[in-house]
Amino acid sequence: MSRTMPGRPAVNTEELAEIVENLRVLGSDVADVEVKKALGGLPRSVRETLSSFSNTRGGVIILGLDESEGFAATGLSDPATMAANFASTCSDEMEPPVRALVQIQEFEGAQVLVAEIPEIDRSQKPCYYKGAGLTKGAYIRVHDGDRQLSSYEVQVMLSSRGQPLDDSQPVPGVGLEALDRHLTASTILRLRESRPYAYRDLDVEGVLRKAKILVPDGNGDDVVSLAGLLALGQYPQEHFPQLMLSFVHYPSDSGPDNETGVRFLDSVAIEGPIPAMVRDAMSVIRRNMVRRSIVTGAGRQDIWEYPETALREAITNALVHRDLSPAARGTQVQIEMFPNRLVIRNPGGLYGPVTVENLGEEGVSSSRNALLLRILEDVPIPGEERTVCENRGSGIRAMVGSLRRAGMTAPSFDDRISAFIVAFPNHSLLNxxxxxxxxxxxxxxxxxxxxxxxxxxxxxxxxxxxxxxxxxxxxxxxxxxxxxxxxxxxxxxxxxxxxxxxxxxxxxxxxxxxxGGRPRRRSPADRRQEILDALGAQTLSRAELAEATGLTDQTVRRWLLVLRREGLVTTTEGSTSSKNTKYRRIPGRQLGQPLPFTS
The missing domain is CATH 1.10.10.10 (Winged helix-like DNA-binding domain superfamily/Winged helix DNA-binding domain)
Known part of the structure; x- marks a missing residue:
């Protein structure tokens, strides 16, 4: 019994064997695979896993394997009933229904149920078990287990179904006097120059209203919007104390140094409007960074521990894309510097169609705080000509590109729904x-x-x-x-x-x-003689040669190409792109001296 899952092929027998082999090597479940023995019928915990896979990145559920016995195939007592009950749970007990592909497969002499669970669209999240309700029946996959979503995480998922408007909300009782005069004047000038048809003929308040920096408060008065306050305010933290940025420099990789009792090397609360926080955060990080050398084509070059472009983009993204809903306004953006890494985290995970997998790809861009982002396009960083952000979806590409040019490891991105975390490892890959x-x-x-x-x-x-x-x-x-x-x-x-x-x-x-851990020179493996010996007087395919030599298909294919170029083997039929093409030795030709390596 099966149900189709569009856009993705079913797990076949070969893939199932690979999955189980990986589990046996690791000794436990992994993030995208959940195994259950299920001899007594459909486990109740399947509902939690259906929810967690649907809310995360999908996964595979296998029923009929015993993890405690090295993932031995114990089978199912009534496979057909198990498949029917599983399909019924997916369609009737989950909201929204889970469109899983459910199959019964023969594996190591037993019948097991294999179900592929797709991630649901962000506009439908969270998926939850109806019997427990939305607040208690929604889960997410963490490592190899299912974790119940917090009420805040449920709220974040629900708000992501549409465009959040928290940044456009009025700040009661806060008017023009709360805005920084110089930042506001620079922004108005830039708006009039860059968008003359919209702003040229308006007075100051007219420009601010049109840009939604000023918005009606419902009582007939104009007040500053939350986006306007964060972008241009003199001191936004007077009204929202935790909409700030904290920086801590720890002495050890694990945080405080327990041996010396040193808790931190530097700790700074960074406040003000977003343009000032970006500037001041960069200044604080520079103060705590050291310079290092990297190998380049022209020799050695001294650079900062972390490229400034990468840091600026990550800090800006954290401040601009953070969750501004009332439930998140008590949490600040955090920068933590350790000897081996620098971590930037902000409340609220990724929004819209953006995922960790497509982050930074061209054409993939979305903003939780659309108004704030639009305003900051025209707000300059104090003391610089550049504006805070471009709103072109190019920040992640600039970040990764600057790290690549510095020969450093790309940052890791972790979307935890309630928070988004960027971690920069502190080492050069090509040292x-x-x-x-x-x-x-x-x-x-x-x-x-x-x-x-x-x-x-x-x-x-x-x-x-x-x-x-x-x-x-x-x-x-x-x-x-x-x-x-x-x-x-x-x-x-x-x-x-x-x-x-x-x-x-x-x-x-x-x-x-x-x-002693030092590298030593090794000659590249030369597989020509092995392949010639395997051929002998026979005519064999690439697949047969791989089986005879124990080499991978890619390696056999590569050395057959070299042997053909050297005039030692030839094809008898078919295309060289096919595993079934036959090869034979050319009579009278012998392998000569080893040639310089060619790709």
Missing amino acids: DEAVQWIASLGEANLTDSQCLALAILHNGASLDNATYRKAAGLDSRVATIELQDLVARELVEQIGTRRWARYRLPPRIEEDAEH
């Missing part, structure tokens, strides 16, 4: 040690982005197509080609296929303990 290590691999013709991928893996981070694409600034097609080339060169190993694909360093190029 002296990493460059020497990559050189020790003995590979030529690697692209800059492939070197970046190797440095990411060498630094201990995980890698998939999406993270590589963001880190290197590539489109999906190029990222796939480059990663497959690294697999073919045997510089990385691919674990899983398609959407489950992950990449890691193979054991042969890990650093050896006897060398």
